[in-house]
Amino acid sequence: MSRKWTAAVILIVLFLLLGVALYSPARESVDEEPVLANELVLTHDGKLHVLLIGEDYQGQLPPEQRTKNRSDALMVASVDLETSEMRLLSIPRDTLVVIPGREGKDKINHALAFGGVELTMRTVREFLGIPICYYVYVDLNGFRQLVDAMGGIPIRLEKDLKYVDSYGDTCVVMQKGDHVLGGVEAEAFVRFRKGDGDLARTGRQRQFVIAAIKQLLKPGNVMKMNELISMAREMLCSNIPQKAMLEYLPRLLSLEPGSVKEFMVEGKGLIFDGIYYYEPDLVQLNQLVRDYFYPGVDLGACQGLRVLVVVANEDHELGEQIATLLQRHGLQVTDVIQGEEVQP
Incomplete structure (x- = not known):
């Protein structure tokens, strides 16, 4: 496979990694960090760390009626360019953290509203201790369209699902069993959390990522990669340099579904002043980061x-x-x- 095709595959994979959450159609509202130089900034062990950010969806409201959004989902993708392995760390949206420049602690998903992508990246960097330099952002409508263009995503539902979004734009009912999810159904699958909460939804998001990568690598989608890459470029916002992607990411040509490992920030829920928060287990988190994402130093x-x-x-x-x-x-x-x- 040529360097061009490999870069296309990786770009779409990054799109899908981010697309597991609900993303605002307002690309122009993203407060982007400056695009870095053409060479990738890697950690000392040769890994590339990318923050995947998604905003709360506000239905089909026109831009002038939208409020300042919060992130609906956060993932860190850690890519080992030597072994062609990818590790995903999901951060629940209600995770209680210190947001730089704010008093006390708050939900991590509020960082996007307080300071855009820049503050979100800084918050996650300090929370995890991982020197993340890059981000990827996508709009929700584009997520639906790309899933449809890929021929849908095969998924097995472990329980019946009924999803109605708070804006009344979407109503999806699916029974337990095997399905091929179109764009609208895929959105419902990764957003649904009624009855089993944010942790179960985070698990479905990771399940969707693995299934989407398998679907993307099928011959039929490789044959129409030009169409898919064109769609992805219109829908993505990222500061990953394209030239650097072409130079380094062909090493992921050997990416297989089994080489993608998934993790989540563990913790427990708590209620404070009538508001739900997710308190992370920092001891376990620090060990997880050192073992699988960023070993740091002695x-x-x-x-x-x-x-x-x-x-x-x-x-x-x-x-x-x-x-x-x-x-x-x-x-x-x-x-x-x-x-x-x-x-x-």
Whole structure:
């Protein structure tokens, strides 16, 4: 398969990874981080980490009637470019975290409304301790269309499903058993949570991702990859450099469904002032991140080590974020300064 086709496959896979949630049609409303240079920024172990962000869907409301959205689902995709393995970490929307610049703790899905993609990325970076540089965002209408163009997604329902969205735009009823989900049904499958909550929905989202990758790699879809890639380009917002994708991601040519492993932030639900929150188990989460996503450094060797963070460009805020990550790994950061302040 050519480099062009492989990049197309990866782009559509990223689209589908994000498309498992409900996404706002308003692409122009996304507060994007600046697009990075043409070369991918990888972690020291050669992994590419991508944050997948989806907004609360607001039905078919015209743009002027929409409110500031919150993220409806968050996933981190970690891609090992050497072994062609992908790991997915789902973060429940009600997860209680510190949102930088806000007092106390709040639901992680509120970060998008408070500060757009930039604040969402910063919140997730500091929550997980993973140096995530890239994001992918997609609109909901595009998700439906692409699923239909792929011929639907084969899924086995473990229980009957009846889904009606809060705006009255969609009503889907399906019985337990095997189905091929079209765009509307796929949206209902990944959104439905009545009766079994956000955790069960997160599991269905991961089930959909695996099934979608299998469907995408079938010969019939490979034959119409030009059509699919054209659709995906219209629907995606991302800061992953296209040139870098062409250069590095052909290594995922050998991607098989069995090479995609899925995880979720574990925790427990709690009610505070009548509002539901999801309290993460931070001890287990930190171990999960170290074992499967970002090993970081030898924490014992870092204790007491003092470092100075020098920012070579004008992005002092990013330097502060890096300092936070270093401190999380046991280093003592003495200061964060601009490059021109360093004496030769």
